[in-house]
């Protein structure tokens with residue numbers, strides 16, 4: 609009998625449906641771990657849950673503990689739900705929790721696959737008879753999310769205030785995410801990287817990005833490339849998605865494009881993501897792309913598939929590709945069987961989908 613590798617996971621469900629989908633993801637992962645004993649990729653999970661988020665903010669005035677990063681830094685990974693609630697300004701909740709973790713743990717690569725699932729109807733007619741599968745790589749540490757700027761001159765009175773919000777593009781930041789995208793493209797059937805900017809209008813930072821893209825591309829002659837403006841790429845997601853494989857973009861552009869991609873695949877509830885610190889100096893964080901969805905929170909209607917797909921990305925990060933593949937197969941069996949939550953046209957509850965996912969782990 610092989611001794612299972614044990615991974616310490618910090619669970620941060622946070623707000624709204626984040627709580628429901630993290631609970632669902634934990635159940636599926638625990639079932640997979642329990643069934644993994646004996647094999648060479650046997651694994652066990654040691655969970656610790658943190659109650660940070662908007663309710664914690666109501667009690668303490670903070671989104672996470674002051675020493676929260678210190679508490680998290682030795683975990684093998686963070687399994688995150690969603691942040692945001694109407695009682696807390698969105699910029700306060702986002703910067704106080706999710707961005708605090710991403711930026712301080714230098715999780716500079718945010719990987720967001722756009723995956724079309726059997727049994728889920730896409731709003732794209734083309735998806736019926738065309739193989740579609742691409743991945744958005746989001747620069748996750750700088751760009752439009754650098755947090756540089758300020759507000760001033762409120763003393764001028766109503767209507768007189770000014771604000772400056774600067775983007776930060778460093779050559780190091782551009783190069784590492786672009787290289788990451790090329791390395792990822794080399795693992796895929798279609799070896800292609802599409803770089804997205806708005807460098808006709810943003811003539812400093814995004815032209816630097818374009819220059820770095822050309823320089824790095826020269827080192828990957830086996831990978832096809834294209835540089836596309838973000839407005840044209842939005843149209844391409846809808847009109848020519850079969851021409852995409854890896855799409856790399858700045859923090860804001862990739863956030864918007866990946867939401868578009870998930871919607872085209874059928875729902876934001878399906879989309880998985882990994883916030884990676886590729887050097888492994890800090891734990892990486894795995895979370896569904898969707899937010900806290902206050903309109904359906906607490907009703908058992910949330911789609912757990914984005915969270916379970918994120919758990920599969922976590923297992924890949926741990927070097928357990930076969931276990932990750934079992935999770936992804938279970939997702940496909942569940943959607944193919946028509947066990948779908950409301951966002952994808954079904955009537956199943958979160959619990960029903962979770963139970964079906966667990967049953968589907970058994971071949």
Ligand code: GGG
Pocket residue numbers: 688689690691692702706863895896897898899900
């Ligand atoms: N699980 C993802 C999440 O909680 N997102 C909340 C949000 O508002 N994100 C915006 C962003 O990260 O750009």
